[in-house]
Amino acid sequence: MSNSAAQISQTQTRRQKVEHREEAIIAAASSLFNDKGYRKTTISDIARQSGVADGTVYLYFKNKEDVARAVLADFYDGLTQSAQNGVDALSSPRERIEFFARHHMGEVIGNWRILEIVSTLGHTIDNYEGSDIYALNRAYSTVFIRVAKDAIQQGEFAKDTSPTILRDIFFGSLEYGVRTLMIKRQQNDIENFVQGLMNILFGSGQARNGAVGNQLADRLDQAVSRMEQMLDENET
Amino acid sequence: MSNSAAQISQTQTRRQKVEHREEAIIAAASSLFNDKGYRKTTISDIARQSGVADGTVYLYFKNKEDVARAVLADFYDGLTQSAQNGVDALSSPRERIEFFARHHMGEVIGNWRILEIVSTLGHTIDNYEGSDIYALNRAYSTVFIRVAKDAIQQGEFAKDTSPTILRDIFFGSLEYGVRTLMIKRQQNDIENFVQGLMNILFGSGQARNGAVGNQLADRLDQAVSRMEQMLDENET
DNA sequence: TTCACAAAATGAAAGTTATTCATCATTTAT
DNA sequence: ATAAATGATGAATAACTTTCATTTTGTGAA
Known part of the structure; x- marks a missing residue:
């Protein structure tokens, strides 16, 4: 029976978390690509640097x-x-x-x-x-x-x-x-x-x-x- | 005690074979690259098309x-x-x-x-x-x-x-x-x-x-x- | 021709990555 | 408090590349 405003605020919170993760992954990837180049950067590198598991990257990117x-x-x-x-x-x-x-x-x-x-x-x-x-x-x-x-x-x-x-x-x-x-x-x-x-x-x-x-x-x-x-x- | 000319001619023969193989591999690779692109062409493809084993490719190329x-x-x-x-x-x-x-x-x-x-x-x-x-x-x-x-x-x-x-x-x-x-x-x-x-x-x-x-x-x-x-x- | 040896060739095994997925953890809604 | 949904995990899988212990082949000498 929480009002819809609360619902929205909660989903926003979740989305914010999600977006934060997404941004973290992009930032990590960007810095690694600039550093080692695309080919030599592995998904594990990106996952490690953005503090998530390898599989998690695939929740955000195909x-x-x-x-x-x-x-x-x-x-x-x-x-x-x-x-x-x-x-x-x-x-x-x-x-x-x-x-x-x-x-x-x-x-x-x-x-x-x-x-x-x-x-x-x-x-x-x-x-x-x-x-x-x-x-x-x-x-x-x-x-x-x-x-x-x-x-x-x-x-x-x-x-x-x-x-x-x-x-x-x-x-x-x-x-x-x-x-x-x-x-x-x-x-x-x-x-x-x-x-x-x-x-x-x-x-x-x-x-x-x-x-x-x-x-x-x-x-x-x-x-x-x-x-x-x-x-x-x-x-x- | 065969003379050096004979030796040379023999090594040349062998080298010719080697060069022929090398050319065959390059030709196969060239045609495959043009066909499927570099990334989708595998060493096995190249080896098969040039009639050698996978490992052989690595005798000719690093x-x-x-x-x-x-x-x-x-x-x-x-x-x-x-x-x-x-x-x-x-x-x-x-x-x-x-x-x-x-x-x-x-x-x-x-x-x-x-x-x-x-x-x-x-x-x-x-x-x-x-x-x-x-x-x-x-x-x-x-x-x-x-x-x-x-x-x-x-x-x-x-x-x-x-x-x-x-x-x-x-x-x-x-x-x-x-x-x-x-x-x-x-x-x-x-x-x-x-x-x-x-x-x-x-x-x-x-x-x-x-x-x-x-x-x-x-x-x-x-x-x-x-x-x-x-x-x-x-x-x- | 036969033999010993070096050079070539082989393909099974090892190493690297990208990608998937069964399982566990955390929120959310009731 | 609990079921349902959502998120996260990392071991397993798959697709390759690359290595290397063996095998095969070609060569010159006897």
């Missing part, structure tokens, strides 16, 4: 991959949020893209081992499109896609530029850039890479001296000059 | 990862070779880079499951620089680096462009592009992506409203207008 997914979800949520916030605080497309690049590289470098999981699991999953990792990735990259569309709209890129191709170029470049920085142990050279990428993406102005594109531009330039001169002479 | 490495080495050798050949057959930097992109995407898509291994092996950064996979990767990307340096030299990119950053942008973009094509099951859209990438890398001319390129276009527009007007006036 299997080891599921634990990894939860860890990733945690990470992506924060990443998407902070990226969106940063983008909102800026106005010009170019500034936004530059911020995004810097932000992304910093976060990825700081959580390198955890992101290994994406490539480890990404390939394995048969129906990646339906997976939650895909959804997380998508939510994040959507933040960029919106910025990209705006940039195209505002003439920073050719009108017929495909936003999805731009996205692939952007994230692909950053991923490889990070890998190189990690390998070379020059994790502070983010700035250098970001500037290099911006120059390629937006064109650095000074480029293409004798190249085909410029030869055409030069010829065109000369032709326009001749035309203008002719017009000037005739219009008097 | 462990399962070692088998995978050999398969990868095989793949990279061919990739590097064909990339170099293709590049050698072309002269302009732009054509070379475009060919490289197409070639790379095609090969990666065609050997998708085998390349899983690269990420599956979860190379921890500590020992990556000394690993054989790193050396293979390096040999391959060196082919591109040479092309890139040449392109910069010839003015296709700003003189101060870093070849290694260009390399990261190039391969990173392609990797992400392939991933997208695989997910979307549009593996024949390589051409579309390659063109999009080329436009970004080399600048598409029509881009950037107020930018340098457009000033020329504006002058052209104005000159043409004046000419048209002049012609109209003269034709009466």
Whole structure:
């Protein structure tokens, strides 16, 4: 005959306990993955570090991959949020893209081992499109896609530029850039890479001296000059 | 008291047998990896398909990862070779880079499951620089680096462009592009992506409203207008 | 050909993990 | 207080990888 409020409060208490355990497992897994990598971390490791029995992990997660997914979800949520916030605080497309690049590289470098999981699991999953990792990735990259569309709209890129191709170029470049920085142990050279990428993406102005594109531009330039001169002479 | 030539010939015969076995194991593993993926392929599978006992595999390879490495080495050798050949057959930097992109995407898509291994092996950064996979990767990307340096030299990119950053942008973009094509099951859209990438890398001319390129276009527009007007006036 | 020996090959056994499940412990509801 | 439900446990299982004591095979000498 306890009222329903009491019931609710009791179930909440239980749920809180449950959530606390779940969080403890995720936290333990996250730290272990970052430490030893996904493959070398065993369920027993995770159970021990979070103070439960091996079997208990399976009450909260379907299997080891599921634990990894939860860890990733945690990470992506924060990443998407902070990226969106940063983008909102800026106005010009170019500034936004530059911020995004810097932000992304910093976060990825700081959580390198955890992101290994994406490539480890990404390939394995048969129906990646339906997976939650895909959804997380998508939510994040959507933040960029919106910025990209705006940039195209505002003439920073050719009108017929495909936003999805731009996205692939952007994230692909950053991923490889990070890998190189990690390998070379020059994790502070983010700035250098970001500037290099911006120059390629937006064109650095000074480029293409004798190249085909410029030869055409030069010829065109000369032709326009001749035309203008002719017009000037005739219009008097 | 058989002469040393005979001895050598005999050991060669034996070594040939050994190499044949090794090749058979690599071939079996390669086909199985491509079929079922690395993780789901067991040593027993590989042993059965190459007609040896499980234990025999370990006479030729230290462990399962070692088998995978050999398969990868095989793949990279061919990739590097064909990339170099293709590049050698072309002269302009732009054509070379475009060919490289197409070639790379095609090969990666065609050997998708085998390349899983690269990420599956979860190379921890500590020992990556000394690993054989790193050396293979390096040999391959060196082919591109040479092309890139040449392109910069010839003015296709700003003189101060870093070849290694260009390399990261190039391969990173392609990797992400392939991933997208695989997910979307549009593996024949390589051409579309390659063109999009080329436009970004080399600048598409029509881009950037107020930018340098457009000033020329504006002058052209104005000159043409004046000419048209002049012609109209003269034709009466 | 036969023998002794080294090199190769074998597959049963041992070692590692992920995962399950019968059993025990703790809440909750009556 | 007690039955029912929910949570937790860790030993057992299953699926592999890897090892190693034996067996088989190939080779050169007698």
